[in-house]
Amino acid sequence: MSKKEWPxxxxxxxxxxxxxxxxxxxxxxxxxxxxxxxARDVYTRRREGVSIWVVPSKDITASSPSEKGPLFDPAExxxxxxxxxxxxxxxxxxx
Amino acid sequence: MSEMPTNATADAAVxxxxxxxAFFDWLCRMGDNALVLGHRTSEWxxxxxxxxxxxxxxxxxLDLIGHTQMWLGLAGEVEGxxxxxxxxxxxxxxxxxxxxxxxxxxxxxxxxxxxxxxxxDAYHHLLLAWLxxxxxSPRVSEIAAKALKEVSYHLDRASDIVVRLGDGTAESxxxxxxxxxxxxxxxxxxxxxxxxxxxxxxxxxxxxLEMLRSKWEASVRDILEEATLKAPDPGGYAHLGGKxxxxxxxxxxxxxxxxxLQRAYPGASW
Numbered sequence: 001m002s003k004k005e006w007p008x009x010x011x012x013x014x015x016x017x018x019x020x021x022x023x024x025x026x027x028x029x030x031x032x033x034x035x036x037x038x039a040r041d042v043y044t045r046r047r048e049g050v051s052i053w054v055v056p057s058k059d060i061t062a063s064s065p066s067e068k069g070p071l072f073d074p075a076e077x078x079x080x081x082x083x084x085x086x087x088x089x090x091x092x093x094x095x
Numbered sequence: 096m097s098e099m100p101t102n103a104t105a106d107a108a109v110x111x112x113x114x115x116x117a118f119f120d121w122l123c124r125m126g127d128n129a130l131v132l133g134h135r136t137s138e139w140x141x142x143x144x145x146x147x148x149x150x151x152x153x154x155x156x157l158d159l160i161g162h163t164q165m166w167l168g169l170a171g172e173v174e175g176x177x178x179x180x181x182x183x184x185x186x187x188x189x190x191x192x193x194x195x196x197x198x199x200x201x202x203x204x205x206x207x208x209x210x211x212x213x214x215x216d217a218y219h220h221l222l223l224a225w226l227x228x229x230x231x232s233p234r235v236s237e238i239a240a241k242a243l244k245e246v247s248y249h250l251d252r253a254s255d256i257v258v259r260l261g262d263g264t265a266e267s268x269x270x271x272x273x274x275x276x277x278x279x280x281x282x283x284x285x286x287x288x289x290x291x292x293x294x295x296x297x298x299x300x301x302x303x304l305e306m307l308r309s310k311w312e313a314s315v316r317d318i319l320e321e322a323t324l325k326a327p328d329p330g331g332y333a334h335l336g337g338k339x340x341x342x343x344x345x346x347x348x349x350x351x352x353x354x355x356l357q358r359a360y361p362g363a364s365w
Contacts, residue, residue, distance in 0.1 A: 006145070027146075027147050028145060028146075028147060029147065030259075033255070034255070034259075037151070037251075037252055037255070038147040038150075038151065040248075041147065041150050041151040041154050042147060042150050045154060
């Protein structure tokens with residue numbers, strides 16, 4: 001086996017009661033199938049999950065921290081953008 | 096490690112005096128295979144080739160130690176002399192251990208480790224599947240059903256790695272073929288019946304080993320073929336004796352390490 005490092009994968013797990021997959025960490029694996037196996041061993045030992053996604057880290061496009069201001073600041077102080085003024089009937093369930 | 100279950104499933108086999116010596120021996124075989132392979136696998140903890148494999152091996156070892164607690168716990172009940180799983184694991188001498196020679200061989204490199212796990216898992220999986228479905232002993236079925244889920248994953252993982260390394264680089268292929276040639280003569284013991292096995296078959300507790308052998312050979316051959324590895328001829332020389340307590344020199348070293356604490360400080364716990 002060559003000394004080259006295996007590529008990095010980001011791991012997302014949907015928990016027992018969760019609705020969404022959540023990012024839980026990353027790991028190294030040579031391909032997707034082994035990344036799933038590794039994720040099972042590294043991140044779900046305590047029955048944390050019911051479903052696993054793995055994504056090659058290189059395929060994730062991230063926003064640049066230096067653009068934080070222009071991207072996020074305008075959203076501040078506009079409370080009307082938060083739907084907190086509506087009464088949601090119980091029957092609707094999780095939003 | 097374990098305590099006698101207070102609300103255990105009713106099981107006539109557990110208190111059957113005529114069956115007791117063979118049943119106890121057979122349960123020790125189940126427990127000791129899991130214990131010794133679990134210990135061998137745990138030797139990788141902190142030494143794995145990559146972090147992810149290190150954790151996977153440690154998980155496998157823990158699963159096997161968990162199975163040991165269940166099998167040896169039941170063995171202690173069947174024996175009826177007040178020995179629990181701890182007493183059987185930590186205070187028996189090598190001659191009283193009933194594991195296959197296959198599982199006590201040194202861990203070797205990753206090729207030997209994963210090839211051994213694969214060869215054993217393929218047997219273990221077939222055996223547990225039969226026990227969970229068909230065993231006349233409800234307690235045995237219960238334990239087998241619990242262990243089967245974990246062993247299914249062990250077998251998937253080991254098969255995957257055998258194929259990757261066998262059909263990998265020239266070096267990984269050579270190491271896997273060497274591992275296979277080294278371990279193959281130790282696989283015959285899994286399917287060689289003695290009077291204990293025959294008593295278990297008669298009682299309906301465990302399956303006929305010849306039936307397991309043909310299924311094992313078929314499934315192992317498929318994976319080895321995919322891995323581009325050449326299986327030695329079946330029916331060749333088989334190293335025997337572990338099931339009857341005649342072990343290689345390697346088992347003594349494992350027990351020396353594993354049992355030291357309980358021998359030096361009897362009853363120590365934390």
